Amino acid sequence: MCPRHARGARRAAGAVRRARPVLGALAALALLAGCGGGEAGGEADQSPRPSGSSSDPAPSSPGASAAPAEGSAEVIATVARGLDSPWGIARLPGGDLLICSRDEGTLSRIAAGSGEVTEVGRVPGVTPGGEGGLLGLALDPGFASTGRLFVYYTTRGDNRVTSFRYDATAPAGERLTRPTDVLTGIPRGEVVHNGGRLAFGPDGMLYVSTGDTDNSGTLSQDPDSPAGKILRIDPATGRPPADNPDPDSPVYSLGHRNVQGLAWDAEGRLWATEFGDHSFDELNLIRPGGNYGWPRQEGRGGEEEGFVDPVEQWPPEAASPSGLAYQRGSLWLTALRGERLWRVPLDGAEPAGEPQSFLEGEYGRLRSVLALGEDRLLVVTNETDSRGSPAAGDDRVLLVRVR
Numbered sequence: 530m531c532p533r534h535a536r537g538a539r540r541a542a543g544a545v546r547r548a549r550p551v552l553g554a555l556a557a558l559a560l561l562a563g564c565g566g567g568e569a570g571g572e573a574d575q576s577p578r579p580s581g582s583s584s585d586p587a588p589s590s591p592g593a594s595a596a597p598a599e600g601s602a603e604v605i606a607t608v609a610r611g612l613d614s615p616w617g618i619a620r621l622p623g624g625d626l627l628i629c630s631r632d633e634g635t636l637s638r639i640a641a642g643s644g645e646v647t648e649v650g651r652v653p654g655v656t657p658g659g660e661g662g663l664l665g666l667a668l669d670p671g672f673a674s675t676g677r678l679f680v681y682y683t684t685r686g687d688n689r690v691t692s693f694r695y696d697a698t699a700p701a702g703e704r705l706t707r708p709t710d711v712l713t714g715i716p717r718g719e720v721v722h723n724g725g726r727l728a729f730g731p732d733g734m735l736y737v738s739t740g741d742t743d744n745s746g747t748l749s750q751d752p753d754s755p756a757g758k759i760l761r762i763d764p765a766t767g768r769p770p771a772d773n774p775d776p777d778s779p780v781y782s783l784g785h786r787n788v789q790g791l792a793w794d795a796e797g798r799l800w801a802t803e804f805g806d807h808s809f810d811e812l813n814l815i816r817p818g819g820n821y822g823w824p825r826q827e828g829r830g831g832e833e834e835g836f837v838d839p840v841e842q843w844p845p846e847a848a849s850p851s852g853l854a855y856q857r858g859s860l861w862l863t864a865l866r867g868e869r870l871w872r873v874p875l876d877g878a879e880p881a882g883e884p885q886s887f888l889e890g891e892y893g894r895l896r897s898v899l900a901l902g903e904d905r906l907l908v909v910t911n912e913t914d915s916r917g918s919p920a921a922g923d924d925r926v927l928l929v930r931v932r
Contacts, residue, residue, distance in 0.1 A: 596858030596874035597932075598882030604892075606928040608907065609639045609646055615909050615924050617666030617680070617727070618897050622673045626907075626926065627695075629680065631662035631914065636680070636705060639926065650705030652691070654684045660740075661688070661717060664725030669764065670733060679711065679735060679764065681725045688715035688723055690737060692764070711735075711767040712779070716756040718742035721787070722804075726852075728791040730799065735764040736781065738788035738801065746824025749784050757785045757823065759801060759815060774818035784821040784836060790853025792860060792900075798878060802850035802862055803839075810848040811839035812862065814878055841873055841884055852897035856906060857932060863895035863908060865916075870895060870908060870929070892927065893917060904930055 614632040621627060624641035627649070634655030637648050655663045661683030669677035669692075676695045681688065690712040693705040715737075717723060722740030730736055741749045741757035749757025752775075761781040763770050769779045782801075790802030799815040809828030813821055814837075822836035829838045843850075849866035858881075862871040869889040874881040888895070888908075896911035906929045912919040 595876035602887035659720035665727035667727040740787035
């Protein structure tokens with residue numbers, strides 16, 4: 530996002546949106562605990578997929594598993610409320626949730642049994658400001674045995690990825706132990722465009738989204754800078770895997786303005802959401818080594834210049850897409866300025882129909898989305914930052930039934 534997304538007046542619909550009845554926390558978390566799968570961390574869908582290299586997208590299989598053109602999304606429970614500037618979210622084995630506070634620099638647990646929110650630790654060195662702070666969160670695919678989690682955050686000098694061991698037996702507030710820097714030196718934006726999403730791919734590698742830091746796009750086209758990129762690293766070493774486009778570089782794709790959503794579909798293709806400037810926000814299918822055009826290209830029209838065109842695009846007032854998840858054959862995008870949940874049905878690597886929007890104006894700005902098993906998503910609202918207009922109870926984690 531950029532300053533064009535300034536805080537605005539709430540619509541009349543927004544004034545009454547929080548009056549609609551919701552289930553109590555206990556009932557909501559009981560529903561959550563009953564969802565199958567979805568125990569790995571990160572905002573993108575993390576359900577198991579075939580292992581192997583992600584150096585090439587999976588081939589398209591049109592028609593084989595196309596999503597229906599029309600779908601639906603319904604909020605069935607409020608899982609948690611009263612959260613401060615929530616950003617990254619992950620689900621622990623057993624159903625508890627972990628959630629980051631961007632501005633407080635803290636990680637909190639939402640208990641599956643009661644819905645109680647408890648601070649479990651503070652990430653040292655977090656320097657909030659503008660769009661920076663404690664952002665992405667992802668659990669090691671082997672978290673049940675390693676207890677290892679990863680966070681992306683802004684310091685005084687850079688953005689970085691650090692791992693911690695989560696010790697559930699430690700006192701509340703002291704459960705983040707053994708900090709280890711995994712990737713440092715990602716340029717920070719003083720005000721805008723710090724990226725921040727973390728997600729593990731089906732290949733076991735850690736994918737990191739970054740922003741261009743200042744809206745000029747100068748660093749986005751610089752292959753030697755990690756800014757304005759999607760990065761792919763080995764989580765054990767922080768080094769680029771040998772099958773990266775350049776085996777000596779963590780850069781997986783370039784020419785991005787500010788990516789905040791990462792997800793893989795059922796065939797292992799990587800998708801990303803990207804904030805545009807004044808013309809178009811984007812949903813992109815990520816090609817290893819692909820150049821997505823910023824700042825020379827915004828929206829479609831770049832293929833002739835060697836840039837990769839988006840699969841879908843929206844005017845910023847309808848989108849400003851942050852989180853991304855794959856569920857039931859469709860991609861689901863949370864929109865900040867657009868205050869809605871977008872659905873893009875897929876037929877292989879192509880849309881199976883026009884994008885649909887849900888929850889428009891009902892819950893305000895939507896930051897993150899996490900796919901659970903079967904037909905459920907978790908959606909995180911984002912009204913308690915400088916661009917929102919929070920009401921009593923904000924911010925929230927919503928349980929959504931989709932098809």
